[in-house]
Amino acid sequence: MLPFARVAIIGLGLIGSSIARAVRAEMPTVALSGYDADPETRETARAIGLCDDIADTPGAAVLDADLVILCVPVGAMGDAARAIADDLPADAVVSDVGSCKESVAKALAEALPDATIVPAHPVAGTERSGPEAGFATLFHHRWCILTPSEGTDPVAIERVSTFWKRLGATVETMEAAHHDRVLAITSHLPHLIAYTIVGTASDLEEVTASEVIKYSAGGFRDFTRIAASDPTMWRDVFLSNREAVLDMLQRFSEDLSALQRAIRWDKGDELFDLFTRTRAVRRSIVEQGQDDAAENFGRARD
């Protein structure tokens, strides 16, 4: 059974356009409408036939929808919700794809006090942005986390869950606050650290930018991929999930100081013990299909 028949996507970047393509591939009878605040993105979306209709206002996009998914940076969720408030059908379910859930749930509930809201976070993405970066299989074998607040209509939760399963995802439900702490360590802190080290390397005087790039295959290049992610999206994530990110950052800094001390005082055993322990984590990730089993992420061997 089709969970929704008329889906509106607000925000046509990497995630929004991937949802559109995945819906086309997996539920081809669904009527798809879309909107993006950027006129150029709307033009591109029309040119590549991303949806059945690309509207010129958010209201026009949602007029007829039974599911509205907000796919904008988390700092823009409140505004996006307010922009559809007057035209949202009473029986529509509203969802989103934001990487922080407490702040987004609050913003959506304030903007749409009478709507049925089921916040969601598909844990998937690439370093690319924009309507042409999306692809239909982005959510295959990835997790999608739902964080409905207490008292949400269970039928609506079930329909959103079915929707994501149809796109290839595995669905998990948890509290928004717990989600934000889990993602702070598995996604937000890794991005923050990657952005930092790429900045540190760029600012050195004695090592040239050209040297940093030439010798990046020694490890550095791995960090540049996530440090190439969308700046607006990530600025919003850090500001919206501030407390959890700062707490995880504090723990990371303490651990880094301990390693720094081990290096300074020649404590090789401490280093060796940690390095042996971390190896097992990689093994589990590969075993559970959350990363490529081939070495080097399956990068081409030549």
Next chain:
Amino acid sequence: MLPFARVAIIGLGLIGSSIARAVRAEMPTVALSGYDADPETRETARAIGLCDDIADTPGAAVLDADLVILCVPVGAMGDAARAIADDLPADAVVSDVGSCKESVAKALAEALPDATIVPAHPVAGTERSGPEAGFATLFHHRWCILTPSEGTDPVAIERVSTFWKRLGATVETMEAAHHDRVLAITSHLPHLIAYTIVGTASDLEEVTASEVIKYSAGGFRDFTRIAASDPTMWRDVFLSNREAVLDMLQRFSEDLSALQRAIRWDKGDELFDLFTRTRAVRRSIVEQGQDDAAENFGRARD
């Protein structure tokens, strides 16, 4: 012209066994001998026919060589050099593949005071270890850095340079001290940070190991790859390149504190500016062929 006719490889892990395979592929007439301190590794090397001869002592492996390459962890270079000292032919060139060059050059010069030494560092690798992890194209399109000390026979330098070019690498020459600072930022610090964050994530009480693994596609999984690298090799690298690593770590920590402050005080512009700047670095790395142009490192789309 063949730069060397009889090559001995001491240490048959990822790098040593990749050199053996690459020599077989690119210079098939070269006579290859090998040795590894681990009897099991020698057995495996024999079983897969890695070299023409796998010797049971380091001395026997180098008896007839015109090039000896030490492919052991940097902390074991001195011992490996001492172990071949008595049997090393007078006209043989000695090289190595260590990730730190000042400490290794010193250890080799002390152990082999009369030998012609041309230290080298091929900037290439994967997270795998051992004789079966190597492959012939590992050095294609990668840089190999030579750090000969002043007064080294230019003909020997030229021959080692030709050897690496024949294996598919591009060769650069620089001072050992500069090498160690460049690699501290492009390779050593990235590994240290990756090991740290994987450790931090493993030690959380409120977020389970299972959650860390399930939601790792949000960014964390990228770090687990290099945190799965060989523990002995990396322990040695951090202790051997201590000063440069501690200095780069200090700069990184300062930059991380600045970002922490920007998040705490809601300075979105500072975050946005950095995140925009780091994007360009990725672009250069891809343009210069130092990483996959496909998104997500070219990970399979399904």
